[in-house]
Ligand SMILES: [Fe+2]
């Protein structure tokens with residue numbers, strides 16, 4: 001398809017049946033997506049985009065090896081990890097002592113288990129999102145018209161393979177394996193990959209999904225003291241910051257040339273992706289596993305908002321909004337995206353530093369090498 005089918009209207013943003021949705025076959029191993037993008041050779045090999053050349057050189061210098069650069073021998077204490085994790089995922093304080101909550105019968109044991117499962121679920125969605133990024137970036141090497149972008153995307157393919165590798169290994173060796181992909185994340189990845197416009201792959205993946213991931217990794221990295229997870233996240237974030245910058249640099253050039261109608265379509269896409277990530281990315285699988293009806297949880301939370309949980313969800317947009325603004329999407333046309341982001345409660349991040357400005361400072365791999373010398377990443 002050439003345009004994204006709109007599944008959302010203003011009215012159904014908070015509809016319970018669009019938040020908790022049917023999962024596809026839980027035994028599915030392969031998932032097929034029909035893709036009909038134009039694949040572009042370019043015979044123009046001239047290096048004409050200095051910002052991308054610089055990013056590509058950095059990516060080549062800051063590669064790391066997941067096998068040898070992370071302390072896999074670390075014994076992970078899951079109980080301790082869960083205690084830390086309580087600070088990043090609110091324990092739904094509003095549900096704790098309310099006799100009307102669907103969790104009314106839960107005691108400390110159930111809440112502790114819920115926290116551990118939520119952490120495993122979160123890392124599992126990181127894993128699946130990373131595979132989405134791997135696929136998107138492989139696609140971009142073929143569909144983007146510029147040689148500098150093909151070069152850069154090729155380094156990102158390697159980065160994403162490494163990210164799938166590290167989250168997969170962490171879940172397998174240090175936790176009880178991965179949860180399946182969340183149905184909402186799967187729908188979003190499907191829509192991004194299906195779309196035949198090359199810039200939508202970037203907008204969906206580099207700006208929205210990776211922008212959210214960068215913020216989420218940052219929180220988890222800040223709060224965890226588990227040395228393996230901490231270093232893993234620090235190195236993954238180094239790469240992710242470049243990936244988001246890749247989106248900003250590329251789309252800034254393209255979007256300055258698009259018509260008003262074309263920009264409007266991109267604004268719609270950004271909004272729909274934001275709604276999916278803000279209001280719908282709900283851990284229904286964890287509630288189901290814990291024996292609680294996820295729709296009952298959504299209904300309860302809609303009438304008993306949990307301020308901690310809402311703040312956390314909102315903070316995940318701290319990297320997305322300034323980048324969307326830098327692309328000119330926030331205020332283009334009638335400024336409706338600004339209004340919609342205001343309604344979603346995420347507009348306050350618009351003046352944060354954009355990722356093109358900060359990717360250099362997030363390069364932990366280069367920082368370690370400068371501190372200890374080349375090969376330091378192995379330490
Ligand atoms: Fe990644």
Ligand SMILES: [Fe+2]
Pocket residue numbers: 133160210239240243
């Ligand atoms: Fe990435």
